[in-house]
Amino acid sequence: MHHVATAPGGQPASPRLLQELAETLQRLRLGGPFYLLLWLLAGAASGLWERARWPFLLIALVFVGLNVLRFRVRGLPDSAPEDAVRRRLDWIWTLLLINSAVWGVAVAWLLLTTPSESARTVAAISSYAFATAFAHNFPMRLRAAFAALCLLYLSTLGALIANGSRFELIAVSCLYLLYISLALRRSHGEYRQRLDLEDELRRQRDLFEQQSRRDGLTGLANRRRFSAALGDWCARARDDGNALILLLLDLDHFKAINDRHGHAAGDACLCIFSASLQAAFPDTGRELVARLGGEEFGVLVRGGLDETVRRADMFRAAFAAQPLALPDRELHCSVSIGAAAFDPRRDGNGDALYHAADTALYRAKSAGRNTVAVAAPG
Numbered sequence: 001m002h003h004v005a006t007a008p009g010g011q012p013a014s015p016r017l018l019q020e021l022a023e024t025l026q027r028l029r030l031g032g033p034f035y036l037l038l039w040l041l042a043g044a045a046s047g048l049w050e051r052a053r054w055p056f057l058l059i060a061l062v063f064v065g066l067n068v069l070r071f072r073v074r075g076l077p078d079s080a081p082e083d084a085v086r087r088r089l090d091w092i093w094t095l096l097l098i099n100s101a102v103w104g105v106a107v108a109w110l111l112l113t114t115p116s117e118s119a120r121t122v123a124a125i126s127s128y129a130f131a132t133a134f135a136h137n138f139p140m141r142l143r144a145a146f147a148a149l150c151l152l153y154l155s156t157l158g159a160l161i162a163n164g165s166r167f168e169l170i171a172v173s174c175l176y177l178l179y180i181s182l183a184l185r186r187s188h189g190e191y192r193q194r195l196d197l198e199d200e201l202r203r204q205r206d207l208f209e210q211q212s213r214r215d216g217l218t219g220l221a222n223r224r225r226f227s228a229a230l231g232d233w234c235a236r237a238r239d240d241g242n243a244l245i246l247l248l249l250d251l252d253h254f255k256a257i258n259d260r261h262g263h264a265a266g267d268a269c270l271c272i273f274s275a276s277l278q279a280a281f282p283d284t285g286r287e288l289v290a291r292l293g294g295e296e297f298g299v300l301v302r303g304g305l306d307e308t309v310r311r312a313d314m315f316r317a318a319f320a321a322q323p324l325a326l327p328d329r330e331l332h333c334s335v336s337i338g339a340a341a342f343d344p345r346r347d348g349n350g351d352a353l354y355h356a357a358d359t360a361l362y363r364a365k366s367a368g369r370n371t372v373a374v375a376a377p378g
């Protein structure tokens, strides 16, 4: 029985979620130092350094700590389970929200306690700039991003109102909040659209990839996939010393079936034959069944020669004995098989192994067909 492989700890995360983590992480690292820098600038301009040195330094220290945490968050491998990726994203958003809350509180304190107009302007502009940057850089989660935006912005707005700032300034600030909220919503929509598009591209790519490795008529692996596997499996057999067998199979007098019963009946025979062959060699981890073209098939088996030849001969005999049931008639057909074992001294990249099996197949045909011929070792 075959099981779908799952990452330890749960379902593997989707490429979409992994992409969200990678992009959130990248932007997380980008913004952090600016909070510290602008806090130091606004603090120096407002005279907080002289008036309230320790609280000012404490807040600077919190920004340093948050920066360290931002840079310590690591990405996860592509095989990471979905739960782990979600937890990592939750942690990043917690950091972002804490960062926004600390900025909001710190700036409100500065605005309410600082008489210096220029320092208050620096602080207020910084809040608006951070909120704008946030709306454009973190559209991945709409509600959390909106909460961060409010934490960054509303305390500044509240402090301006409490300070008795001019009505026009407050009205412009409210309008700007509305604008960046709408901008956030739009960038969230665009972000999701982009991920949808990339999902679709990935799906198409996987489909093409799969189709380029499958035979269109029978659904078996095609020659391209077989050739790649032949090289890989030979290299592995050379490394681990395990036996590797190649079977080449060719339907007997197939041209006569086509000529007598038509091409569609020939196609149906090929499909029935493919299904029986796949059923006879079903272990996809240790066996690969492919259609190499026309009525020629190949089977790679990681296993001993005697046992594989015995199975191949059983398959041959069963196939010849059982008529092929087409929708409108029954046909008799047989197959000739050439078998060869991988020999590390002879077979470099698989070409020699293929040649050996092909020569054995030729002998099987010459010997009257419906038989298995085995290549001599070496």
Ligand SMILES: Nc1nc2c(ncn2[C@@H]2O[C@H](COP(=O)(O)OP(=O)(O)OP(=O)(O)O)[C@@H](O)[C@H]2O)c(=O)[nH]1
Residues within 6 Å of the ligand: 217, 250, 251, 252, 253, 254, 255, 256, 258, 262, 263, 264, 265, 266, 267, 270, 293, 294, 295, 365, 369
């Ligand atoms: N129906 C059908 N026929 C195919 C397909 N591909 C190749 N063929 C036919 O397979 C036949 C192969 O014929 P030959 O190579 O002469 O071999 P054979 O008649 O099987 O004779 P032996 O191999 O010597 O036993 C040709 O008539 C091809 O047209 C296919 O996809 N569908």
